[in-house]
Amino acid sequence: MANLKAIYSGSTIGLFNYLIMSDLSIIILTFNESVHIKRLLSKISGLGVPVFIVDSGSTDDTVQIAEAHGAIVKTNPFENHPKQWDFALKNCPITTPWIVGLDADQYPSDELYQKLKSFSDATIPADVNGIYFNRHNYFQGERLKFGGYRNFYMLKMFRRTEGWSDLNENMDHRFIVNGKTILWKEVLIEDNLKEHDIDFWLHKQIRYSNLTAQEEFQRKRGLRGQTLKPNLLGNPDERKAFLKKIWWNLPLYIRPMIYFFYRFIIRLGFLDTASGRTFHFLQGFWFRFLVDFKIKELEKKEKLKQNQS
Template structure:
């Protein structure tokens, strides 16, 4: 059994994804813990087949679900790797994990993985989506889930972090091949984002990270989000979409990629802004 790290995975009706992920990591022989939120398909049966330990918790949002997972499971390894069910580990990343020895990372508290995101079978290479570094590996008892976010879940690991630029996480939600599924999911997400931004306007929530263009990848994104919140509602989706398509070369992602950039970078952002305006009007802010 791997004594360096354990995996935690969140699931909800992931029978289409979970075998793919578990196959990609099984030979690492690391303890695997799965927090489910009430699956009605074969997700838990698949988890049992791979020897994963499971628990169930009602879902509110991703940050709270990750917080529950980190505090619920009895994890004895010095490091934790947090993965989404629709991700897989490439052979190159597998090798980095296979060679990992905690003694070689004595001064490090967190490691960023490089993610490749796919939409309806297309790798989204441009528009700011690659390279894209996510803190996915962190010291047990040091890293935590950022509860100041409603939708964008991230781990925070105080101290020194490093980036593994080579070796990738592949992320492809096959359910999103049905565009109606994507739209319904983002309708729910838009409520979470609008409520979060309103909480920030009312000073109920603040960023956990210090925004910095010269900091780690999450600190850079925190800086950009702070700028985003200062832009005018209704105008900013147009600015952001243009930025992705023109300056970040999203137009080079082709027909499917352009559909993704439009949906995620414009349609979704406009929807959020409309909901924020409604909330502000109702509360007379």
């Protein structure tokens, strides 16, 4: 990877000349990711494409590692993933026709690496504006193969002029594109090494439960919309939007039990390893029960405030 920092510092024109040599650029979000960022940057360095880091104020050596690998680093205080990606897309000086958006703990398989290495805008139909990558899910270092988690498609690559961050989401981040999308089944392997520590994982889920509860509380009051048109037969995100619309109308406290039964029995989650079965219980039941509890707490606070006014 060429030293983008030197090019950028020396001349904006120099950066522009470098950028137009590639058909894609990569943006990576980071926060205290020294355990992951070197692994990812070492993997993608051979692509020879511009790499931008948007950091949330790391206190470890994440930024130093990124700069040593020639990435351009920008910093922005973190509020949530959709807003951080919105900042990244609007503030990274990208001129390539395509953008790949990654988190630091995401690691491309050899198949995906080769796909990106040989990528050319000319090979993509003009009416296709987004590409879904296939992610394999891991928990405690073991891949999940059942419970609906064997393959997980995420829109990670899109035309620079046609994609944006969905700000109607508070917790689940997604990119939105105009026009058609395609699937690349070559996997984007994701193994968050920090999540091998169960305490880290649990605290992360508690933080996410706050964001999810706030989002759903706001949706019920018409304060937050849904950008995607729900479509069971549409792309992976449109199908998810369809299922979410059903979920929001199910009764609190009952729906976690329904969902866990669906994942563990109907989708054969019980056939996963011991770690996998633990994941399905914690993420499929405990997390969602926690969200419902926090929604009830928000409703109680709202009612109390109304009674006092």
